[in-house]
Every structure is written in C-alpha cells, then in structure tokens.
Amino acid sequence: MRKIALLCFLLVFLQNSIRAQVVSFSKLDSLFLILEKNDRWMGSFAMSHDGKEIYKKSIGYADIAHDIPNQKSTKxxxxxxxxxxxxxxxxxxxxxxxxxxxxxxxxxxxxxxxxxxxxxxxxxxxxxxxxxxxxxxxxxxxxxxxxxxxxxxxxxxxxxxxxxxxxxxxxxxxxxxxxxxxxxxxxxxxxxxxxxxxxxxxxxxxxxxxxxxxxxxxxxxxxxxxxxxxxxxxxxxxxxxxxxxxxxxxxxxxxxxxxxxxxxxxxxxxxxxxxxxxxxxxxxxxxxxxxxxxxxxxxxxxxxxxxxxxxxxxxxxxxxxxxxxxxxxxxxxxxxxxxxxxFNKPFELPSFQTITVTPEILKQYVGTYASKDIPLKITISHNENGLMAQATGQPSFPLEASATDTFEFQQAGVRLEFDAENNTMVLKQAGQVYNYTKE
The missing domain is CATH 3.40.710.10 (DD-peptidase/beta-lactamase superfamily)
Incomplete structure (x- = not known):
C-alpha cells in the first residue's frame, strides 16, 4: 500500500512538473507590451495554481500626474x-x-x-x-x-x-x-x-x-x-x-x-x-x-x-x-x-489599427437611434476627437473607426455599423445583433 501511495504521489508530482515546464507566458508578456505601447490598458493581472502565484504583470500608472506606476501591491x-x-x-x-x-x-x-x-x-x-x-x-x-x-x-x-x-x-x-x-x-x-x-x-x-x-x-x-x-x-x-x-x-x-x-x-x-x-x-x-x-x-x-x-x-x-x-x-x-x-490554446495578439474618417462623413452619423429589438436609445455625437456614443441613462464613450462606416468601443466589445443613406445603424455586442434607425 505504501508503494502504491508513493507511486500515486510521484505521478501527481510528475504531472505538475510537466505542467510547469510546458506553460509559457512569453506571448502573454507580448500582449501586455502591446497594450502598454498603444495606451490601451492600465492595471494588474495575476494567476495562481494550487495556491501558488505563477504569473503577475502590472502596467500603466496609479497616478499619472505624479508618474506613480502600477505595481503588484497597488490596490x-x-x-x-x-x-x-x-x-x-x-x-x-x-x-x-x-x-x-x-x-x-x-x-x-x-x-x-x-x-x-x-x-x-x-x-x-x-x-x-x-x-x-x-x-x-x-x-x-x-x-x-x-x-x-x-x-x-x-x-x-x-x-x-x-x-x-x-x-x-x-x-x-x-x-x-x-x-x-x-x-x-x-x-x-x-x-x-x-x-x-x-x-x-x-x-x-x-x-x-x-x-x-x-x-x-x-x-x-x-x-x-x-x-x-x-x-x-x-x-x-x-x-x-x-x-x-x-x-x-x-x-x-x-x-x-x-x-x-x-x-x-x-x-x-x-x-x-x-x-x-x-x-x-x-x-x-x-x-x-x-x-x-x-x-x-x-x-x-x-x-x-x-x-x-x-x-x-x-x-x-x-x-x-x-x-x-x-x-x-x-x-x-x-x-x-x-x-x-x-492551456496552450491559440490566441491572437491585437493590432489596434484604426483609420481617420473625415468630419464630413462623421457628421452623417450624428443623431439619436432607436431600436425595436431593445428599449435602449443610442445618441451619436461628434467632437474634435471623433464620434461619441451614449446609451440611455449611461455615460458617453468614444468610438474608434475601423472602417469609414464601422466604429468600435473595445472596452465593452461594442461595434457600430452605420448606413448613412438609409439612416440606420447596427449594434453588435457579445454575439448579439440589434438594428437601429435614426429618429
């Protein structure tokens, strides 16, 4: 019985050792470098296995005005x-x-x-x-x-x-x-x-x-x-x-x-x-x-x-x-x-490629849009930085152009596709599609 128990322990130890050897976080490091370089994210991430921390990363600033960086102990x-x-x-x-x-x-x-x-x-x-x-x-x-x-x-x-x-x-x-x-x-x-x-x-x-x-x-x-x-x-x-x-x-x-x-x-x-x-x-x-x-x-x-x-x-x-x-x-x-x-699964690193859309085109999309699918209106406005969107009762958020008629708010996984000729807009989020018409 002691030999069997010892064998089981060794097998578990070997499996954990193999897991430790196989896991590579180099590509994840690259993701955080891209996020930092493109000014996309500030904060901290940590992962632990069986109660032991196996990865941690902090980027950005806890206080931008005083150049205080985020660290592992930043709260x-x-x-x-x-x-x-x-x-x-x-x-x-x-x-x-x-x-x-x-x-x-x-x-x-x-x-x-x-x-x-x-x-x-x-x-x-x-x-x-x-x-x-x-x-x-x-x-x-x-x-x-x-x-x-x-x-x-x-x-x-x-x-x-x-x-x-x-x-x-x-x-x-x-x-x-x-x-x-x-x-x-x-x-x-x-x-x-x-x-x-x-x-x-x-x-x-x-x-x-x-x-x-x-x-x-x-x-x-x-x-x-x-x-x-x-x-x-x-x-x-x-x-x-x-x-x-x-x-x-x-x-x-x-x-x-x-x-x-x-x-x-x-x-x-x-x-x-x-x-x-x-x-x-x-x-x-x-x-x-x-x-x-x-x-x-x-x-x-x-x-x-x-x-x-x-x-x-x-x-x-x-x-x-x-x-x-x-x-x-x-x-x-x-x-x-x-x-x-x-888990050694494939994932893509983001490119964050955006395009510049002329003010003349942007102004075509300005207005308030309503949908029969959900009781949430979305108001699109235009300022010197581009388009802004605001849903009923919620704070406004900036939109980035990935095409002349397509804009995204990646923090919430929001994608808006405009058809200026027909005064319509399609909202895509979390696999759902909602059709909107300008009022």
Missing part, C-alpha cells in the same frame, strides 16, 4: 467582486445560525416594496424584483456624495418593484446594499469589521479592505477614462456601494480569496454548492465563467474608471484576476489570452 477598487465577499459573509451567518436563506426581509426593511415576499436568497441571486438604484438616470448626479444607511434605504424604497419576487432574475446593486445592512444587524458589527475579522485576517490578505476616499500614499490607485488622453475619473463615495461594490484589493489577494473559498477555508462545501447554483444565469454572488470545455466560477466588477474580473477553475485549481484603473479594451480579452497561454 484597486474592485466594484462588484465585492458581492462575492458579501455572499460569503451571508453563508457564514447562516452557518452560525444567525440567518436563514428563507428569511424574508420585512423585519429589516418594512417599507421596501414586497418586503414580506422577498427572501435573503432572493437578494443573493438577484430574484428580488427590487429596482437597481444605480440605474436611475440621476444616480451619477449624487454618487460622489456621502449617504447614510437611512438615505440609501429611502432611495431604494422610492421605486416600485420591477417584477414579482422570485419570478425571474435581474441584476440589482440594491440587493447587496440591503444585504450589507442585514449582515451588520445580524453580527452587530460594521461591514468593514466583518470583512476584516471573518475573511481578511484568517486568510492573511495584505491589501484587501472596504474602501474609502482614494489615498495614493497607501498605494491605492486613481481611475481614468480615455478620450484623447487619460483623464482622472470622479470617485464614487464608498458609503454608497458598500457590500455591493466598495471593496479594495489586488489580484494576488483576490486569487487567495477565491482559492480559499473553493478549498472550504471560508464556508462549507454545502454552502459553496448553494452559492454556485445557477438560476437564470445568476448564482449567489457568483457567475459561471466557461473556457472551452472547462467550467469556471467568479465575478466581474466596475466602478468609476475601474474594471475587474476574478475567476477560478476548480478542476485545475487555477485562479486568475484582473484589476484595471483605465481600459480601452475588454478585460475578458486579457483573461482569454492568459488562460489560452496556460
């Missing part, structure tokens, strides 16, 4: 990846007997529409029907101002339900703000203390906490939006997103967090199985992230000019995370390239 706002932390804390409360997933929320928030029908489970997997308060067109007018618990609950209460609880799923940051307050009531501690005591300290995370106003002096980063140059974004006051989006971290810490989650160092396997049960595309603070025939799990995030992505492939014990403070591409492209490098 970023990670947006909705915060929801994974909140979900873990909820399952900890369930395991401690402080909460039940079937508890309804009327005892916490009696004035929330349908509170007597909405369960904690519904909040976790976005089946509550509670309106997403960050989708309100007025949200950006006050998002930089501090809000109290009472003010946030009042904001959430003022909009009626968008659907009957548990009848379907629709993403809502309101759900996780309310979960933040439920956790504070259940544990009788602040959310910041809960994250620190129950997750950060046990895992010895060095750079993870509930954020506040950005402090470059403690190695935090500003975020940026690109027009003709990188311009610093305004800061959401972190009293608003809380457990829905206020965490600050690094890729290395995030990889430790998700690896520990799947190793049952935070919650039980039973709780983890519930957390990653997908209904209508949503788990409980987690999404599926497929790669070829592999099934991964994780979450992405976005706040101000920050974008992020965290994932884990359980069968391969592989964790990967992206934190960006300025992007003109989609983080998913970086993740696909990194996973392709690890």
């Amino acid at each position: 970023f706002r990670v947006g909705s990846i915060s929801k994974m932390f909140t979900s873990v804390l909820v399952f900890m409360a369930v395991e401690d007997g402080l909460l039940s997933l079937n508890d309804t929320i009327e005892k916490y928030f009696p004035d929330v529409p349908n509170a007597e029908k909405i369960t904690i489970s519904n909040l976790l997997n976005h089946r509550s029907g509670i309106f997403n308060f960050t989708s309100n067109p007025l949200y950006l007018s006050w998002s930089t101002q501090s809000k109290t618990r009472e003010e946030l609950i009042e904001i959430i209460n003022e909009t009626k339900s968008v659907f009957e609880p548990n009848s379907k799923s629709e993403y809502s940051n309101s759900n996780y703000v309310l979960l933040t307050f439920i956790l504070e009531d259940a544990f009788k501690k602040s959310y910041a203390d809960l994250v620190s005591e129950r997750i950060v300290n046990p895992l010895k995370l060095q750079n993870t906490y509930l954020g506040g106003k950005t402090d470059i002096g403690i190695n935090e980063s500003y975020s940026y939006k690109f027009t003709d140059t990188w311009k610093k974004e305004s800061e959401t006051d972190m009293s608003i997103p809380l457990g829905a989006g206020a965490m600050v971290s690094t890729p290395s810490d995030l990889n430790i967090f998700i690896t520990s989650l799947f190793a049952e160092k935070l919650i039980t396997q039973k709780s983890l199985d519930q957390m990653k049960t997908i209904t209508d595309g949503y788990g409980m603070g987690i999404f599926q992230m497929p790669f070829y025939d592999k099934k991964g799990f994780g979450h992405n995030g976005g706040i101000d000019g920050f974008t992020s992505m965290l994932g884990y492939l359980p069968e391969d014990q592989l964790a990967f995370s992206v934190t960006s403070n300025g992007s003109r591409i989609n983080n998913n492209d970086i993740v696909i390239a990194a996973l392709s490098a690890y």
Whole structure:
C-alpha cells in the first residue's frame, strides 16, 4: 500500500512538473507590451495554481500626474467582486445560525416594496424584483456624495418593484446594499469589521479592505477614462456601494480569496454548492465563467474608471484576476489570452489599427437611434476627437473607426455599423445583433 501511495504521489508530482515546464507566458508578456505601447490598458493581472502565484504583470500608472506606476501591491477598487465577499459573509451567518436563506426581509426593511415576499436568497441571486438604484438616470448626479444607511434605504424604497419576487432574475446593486445592512444587524458589527475579522485576517490578505476616499500614499490607485488622453475619473463615495461594490484589493489577494473559498477555508462545501447554483444565469454572488470545455466560477466588477474580473477553475485549481484603473479594451480579452497561454490554446495578439474618417462623413452619423429589438436609445455625437456614443441613462464613450462606416468601443466589445443613406445603424455586442434607425 505504501508503494502504491508513493507511486500515486510521484505521478501527481510528475504531472505538475510537466505542467510547469510546458506553460509559457512569453506571448502573454507580448500582449501586455502591446497594450502598454498603444495606451490601451492600465492595471494588474495575476494567476495562481494550487495556491501558488505563477504569473503577475502590472502596467500603466496609479497616478499619472505624479508618474506613480502600477505595481503588484497597488490596490484597486474592485466594484462588484465585492458581492462575492458579501455572499460569503451571508453563508457564514447562516452557518452560525444567525440567518436563514428563507428569511424574508420585512423585519429589516418594512417599507421596501414586497418586503414580506422577498427572501435573503432572493437578494443573493438577484430574484428580488427590487429596482437597481444605480440605474436611475440621476444616480451619477449624487454618487460622489456621502449617504447614510437611512438615505440609501429611502432611495431604494422610492421605486416600485420591477417584477414579482422570485419570478425571474435581474441584476440589482440594491440587493447587496440591503444585504450589507442585514449582515451588520445580524453580527452587530460594521461591514468593514466583518470583512476584516471573518475573511481578511484568517486568510492573511495584505491589501484587501472596504474602501474609502482614494489615498495614493497607501498605494491605492486613481481611475481614468480615455478620450484623447487619460483623464482622472470622479470617485464614487464608498458609503454608497458598500457590500455591493466598495471593496479594495489586488489580484494576488483576490486569487487567495477565491482559492480559499473553493478549498472550504471560508464556508462549507454545502454552502459553496448553494452559492454556485445557477438560476437564470445568476448564482449567489457568483457567475459561471466557461473556457472551452472547462467550467469556471467568479465575478466581474466596475466602478468609476475601474474594471475587474476574478475567476477560478476548480478542476485545475487555477485562479486568475484582473484589476484595471483605465481600459480601452475588454478585460475578458486579457483573461482569454492568459488562460489560452496556460492551456496552450491559440490566441491572437491585437493590432489596434484604426483609420481617420473625415468630419464630413462623421457628421452623417450624428443623431439619436432607436431600436425595436431593445428599449435602449443610442445618441451619436461628434467632437474634435471623433464620434461619441451614449446609451440611455449611461455615460458617453468614444468610438474608434475601423472602417469609414464601422466604429468600435473595445472596452465593452461594442461595434457600430452605420448606413448613412438609409439612416440606420447596427449594434453588435457579445454575439448579439440589434438594428437601429435614426429618429
């Protein structure tokens, strides 16, 4: 038996050694060089296998005005990846007997529409029907101002339900703000203390906490939006997103967090199985992230000019995370390239070739476009830098020409194809095609 056990150990060791020898990240290095050279992306990426970091890269600047570069220890706002932390804390409360997933929320928030029908489970997997308060067109007018618990609950209460609880799923940051307050009531501690005591300290995370106003002096980063140059974004006051989006971290810490989650160092396997049960595309603070025939799990995030992505492939014990403070591409492209490098799959390096289109041609495309396919209007405008697009209730974004009638916003994977003669436009994104007509 000892010989068999030794043989099995040697085989596993040999397999891991072969994997270590085969993986080459030289092409991935080339990708980051191209991104940096073309001013397409700023941030950090890290990958770990079996809890050991096997690749990391940081490019761009945490503070452009003072030439402070992004480094491995630079901390970023990670947006909705915060929801994974909140979900873990909820399952900890369930395991401690402080909460039940079937508890309804009327005892916490009696004035929330349908509170007597909405369960904690519904909040976790976005089946509550509670309106997403960050989708309100007025949200950006006050998002930089501090809000109290009472003010946030009042904001959430003022909009009626968008659907009957548990009848379907629709993403809502309101759900996780309310979960933040439920956790504070259940544990009788602040959310910041809960994250620190129950997750950060046990895992010895060095750079993870509930954020506040950005402090470059403690190695935090500003975020940026690109027009003709990188311009610093305004800061959401972190009293608003809380457990829905206020965490600050690094890729290395995030990889430790998700690896520990799947190793049952935070919650039980039973709780983890519930957390990653997908209904209508949503788990409980987690999404599926497929790669070829592999099934991964994780979450992405976005706040101000920050974008992020965290994932884990359980069968391969592989964790990967992206934190960006300025992007003109989609983080998913970086993740696909990194996973392709690890699994020896082909991937293409971008060329970022664009063309210059005359103002006379650009002005033909200006106007507001509506579609019968989706209730989202898109307004196209023209300035000295080219075309700008703005969807209903969303910030504007720049378009780059890949042809005289074709423009892209690579950060969101948006492609717009114009037909000036017929006053139409086609929107292509994530494999979907939507037809628009100028009003």
